[in-house]
Amino acid sequence: MATSVAACSLALAACGSKGEAGASNGAGSGTLTIGASLSLTGKLAREGQLTQEGYQLCQDKVNAQGGVDIGGKKVKLAIQYQDDTSKPDTAAQLVDQFNDKGVKLILSSYGSANTEAQAAVIERNGQVMVDSAGADNKIFSKGYKRTFAVLSPATEYASSIVKAIADLAQPKPKTVVFLSADDGFSKTVTEGGMATAKDKGFTVMQPQYFPNGASDVSSSLTKVKGEKPDVIIGSVHLVEGVAIVKQAKELGVTPAGFGETVAPPTPDFAKTLGTQAEGVLGSSQWTDSTKGEDKYFGTAKQYAADIQKKFGHAPDYHDAEASAACLALVMAADKAGSTSPDKVRDALAGLDTTSFFGKIKFDSTGQNVYKPMAVIQVQNGKAVTVWPTDSAEAKLIWPGTKP
Structure with a gap:
């Protein structure tokens, strides 16, 4: 597993600098790696664990359909997790570590403080992040162009x-x-x-x-x-x-x-x-009566049943918003036909779709103001x-x- 991760990281490093050449290398490795720093310990551990559940179910659902279509080639989705211990400084440092390994596509940590710290690093590094749980409007008042939040604002x-x-x-x-x-x-x-x-x-x-x-x-x-x-x-x-x-x-x-x-x-x-x-x-942010569906999760009712079956508890919105963030990143890579962070970023900016989570669409600041x-x-x-x-x-x- 370590060997495949290293190979994938190198492929993603290439895609960050060589555009379509990187997409070819990424597809050739057979894996699309996404980085996720999460609050698995510390004061936000419970919410962080639910966020990880949502990310994991997304990986399972995407891979059950053969993976992500990158330029006509199916590649498996692999999410790398790191524990940021509920601390913003650590969450930001881990994003840098992912970047050092060539991982340019990121799913956010839990909470606004962690996500705000990450967003500044994402912008500096030329990565792209889909935010599942950082709702504070202030994150999106700073002119960042590479962070997109699927959830309604604070x-x-x-x-x-x-x-x-x-x-x-x-x-x-x-x-x-x-x-x-x-x-x-x-x-x-x-x-x-x-x-x-x-x-x-x-x-x-x-x-x-x-x-x-x-x-x-x-x-x-x-x-x-x-x-x-x-x-x-x-x-x-x-x-x-x-x-x-x-x-x-x-x-x-x-x-x-x-x-x-x-x-x-x-x-x-x-x-x-x-x-x-x-x-x-x-x-x-979500209930099992939310309207909308997509090809990976189906309806909100189907999503609820899948969380119950896999994790043994009724879902709450922390699960769902995490899965929706992962879904948005997958759909953007598919739409871009590339793992280039610049092309995925552009695809996210233009995303306008329904899903089990409701509408996913971003305004010019990166917020989803379209979902009640x-x-x-x-x-x-x-x-x-x-x-x-x-x-x-x-x-x-x-x-x-x-x-």
Whole structure:
């Protein structure tokens, strides 16, 4: 295996400098190598592991159909993984290491901080990266031309929850407060959510911030308890999201409903909280009722069944967005007929397709602003789609929390 990887790396190094000659060498090696630095340990390990699952299923599906068509020759897809330990500096260094080995096509790490660090290196090295999990709009405000995100931007994460509540909740709540981790992604989420809440006529209270990765958010909850907000929305990841719900119960903070980013669609959320998770809303990049299909994964329902079969758990959107990123890179290489990073980059810029993940199309900054997010609610221990209504699996239960 080491020999084939080395040979493939040399082939990709050639394609980075010799265009079509590189595509021929890549096809001749019989393997298309893609590099992926992932958060397999550290504070984002669970999300990183789900991301790896999504990448791995993509490799399996593509290779089951003979591989990637590069200039009329089928080559097998091989994803190389490295653990960045959830640290942005390490994630960036690993992209450089891939480049040193001639690996020019990259799948992103998990999270906005890691992806932002990688994007600068990608641009410098002339590599190309498809981003599966770095949603912060700020990544795409720096003029980068070689990073493309399949997922909806960060500003939509909390905004979608606000829109769902405004559309569906009866009686309509009046006051909203945001509890947010202090990382860049979560702050962008909060800014977008607050703007939407004000636009929808809610009274928006002063947001409360706590350290990224915090498992104790009781101080923030205590500060808002006396204000008795109708809705608490967490701009969080899994650890903080679990903490908000659990500690709110302990402190007697009882809004009509909770909404959170990232955490509720993750299977570990309901598993950890049990009945306390009931009624919590969450925003999701993907659900198994998402419309669209493609030749590798089929429909969203088929994708869900494949994740369940291979990994023994229901899929969440971290799996799906990772598979979609891999799919976009494969489709771009196929469209380009080459593994040249410049030609793959150009093919990505022009990609406009439907898939099991929904629409994949990039604006001039590299963001996929064309795919809406969904809102789920935990009902009977399962995350079900409640908004938008044209893809809803169940009706919103409101109030979402029991007195």
